[in-house]
Every structure is written in structure tokens, then in C-alpha cells.
Amino acid sequence: MGEQKPLAPGEAWRAVAACVLSTFALLAQHRVRLPKERQAMRLRFADGTSAPVYRETRLGSGLAKSPCTLMVTFRLRLVHGPAHTLFRTESLLNTPLFVGFPGFTSKLWLAHDERDRYRGVYEWDGPERAVHYARSLWRVLALVSVPGSIRYAVLPGLRRDDILANPGLANGPASDDDAAWWRIQGTA
Template identity: 60%
Template sequence: MFQAESMLNTPLFVGFPGFVSKLWLAADEHGVYRGCYDWDGPETARAYVRALWWPLALVSDTASIKYRVLPGLRRDAILMDPGRVDAGRSQEQDQWWRPLSMR
């Protein structure tokens, strides 16, 4: 059901100002789905999250609606070298968002 809903909302993020691209990440065996977005800047990314939170809250557990904005890092660079997210950033306790590797 989530996959179908995700495909239906694709025009919402594609038409959002500042959107560059999105990569879906899924671990079906664990029921986990994420999107790795590329925006033209951190403010447009945050504006998208603020706008999307309310519709997501209607169909999701609100505790599951999380995001991280990594200014100055492009999606492809992070996927090729996940360690780039550590450069100049302190280690966080909540690691759910961190890319581990590219297979």
C-alpha cells in the first residue's frame, strides 16, 4: 500500500520548488522505506518537509516522520562515499538516517 501511495504522490515533490531528484531506498524485509532527495539548497529542502509533514501525518505514525538536511552535500557524493556525512559533523545518537553502503 505504501508503494502505491508513494507513486501517487510523486507529482507533489517533483513540482515542489527547488526539487532536483529523489532516490527511493527500501528494506522490504524490515518494512522500512526512505527517500534520499537532492534539493537546490537547504531552505527549499526544509520548506518541503514543513509542507509535507501534515499530509504524511494523516497516513503515518507521526514519530516515523523524520528528516535530515545536509547542506553542501549532494546525494550522489554521499552514496558513493557515505563517510562524507561525518566530515565536520559530530556523531549523533540517532543514526537512522545515515547511509551505510552502496551495493
């Protein structure tokens, strides 16, 4: 995946501000959807963890012209036990922080796994746009996350739903321990 780091603060915060403004227009146009079909689907990962989907957010059809799958993970500071339920409820308020980014099409929100990591599984239109978003989001996540816990993976040319249906499409080398957190092994 190469070196991962956030965008420079000014660039990241300008991108987030532009996203928030775009999101309000999308919400006013009723273009943001919260389908329920995938809620409670559980994703299993190559590192032995699993997590249920607790929300999906989709813009329009949710399909990208130049698809890529983006995986993001982080661990929240000071969120343990019952506080996870509160976070999942509150997280809907975070929608303006991603829906308006250029290239966003859809996101599956995963609850915390056995290691208290949250994941977002996105379909994005264009891998460069996905990387820009992930590096911008990093600045927001850093405010509430355990230092060193933020990571992302971009899988160019792969639709998120194709990976869910056939996880082998995204499998890297078996010895790639760095990929274990994002490699989906199956659904339940």
C-alpha cells in the same frame, strides 16, 4: 538537527497545492524522468538497517546549483506484509506531492527497512527549500504515518550521489544516535 515540526496547516497545504499545479506543468513538458539505473541498489545505514531503492524520480539533469541532500523517514500505519508491495506500486501517484516544489531535483525512493521505515533520499537545490518541503510534506505524511515517526535531515553543500559514492562525507560524530537513521554507511 534541532527541533523538527510541520509548517502551520494553512501554509503547508497551500505549498502542497502549488506543488501539485506545478507538477502537472512539468509532466506536460516531459521534464520528469524515472531512470532505472539505481533500482535495486541497497543502502545501508548507521542504525544497522538497510533498504533497496525501488524508484528514482528526477527533474531535468537532477543536479542542483546549491546542492543539499535531504533525508526523510516515516512509518506507515496499517501497512504490513504484502501491503508494502501495494504501497510501493501506489506511491507513484504521490509524485505530484513533491516534484513541483521549488528546488526539487531528484529523489531515490527506498522500500521499507527492517523496522518498517520508508526513506526518501533527495538532492535539493538550497537547504532552506529542502526544509520548507520537508515541513510541508509532514502534513501529508501525518495523515498516513505512525505518530512520531516522521523525521528529516538536511545536509547542506552535499550532493546525494557524492554521499552514495563516499558515505564518509556525511558522517556526524560517532556518538550521535539521532543521526544513525540517515547516515548512509554504504551501498550494495
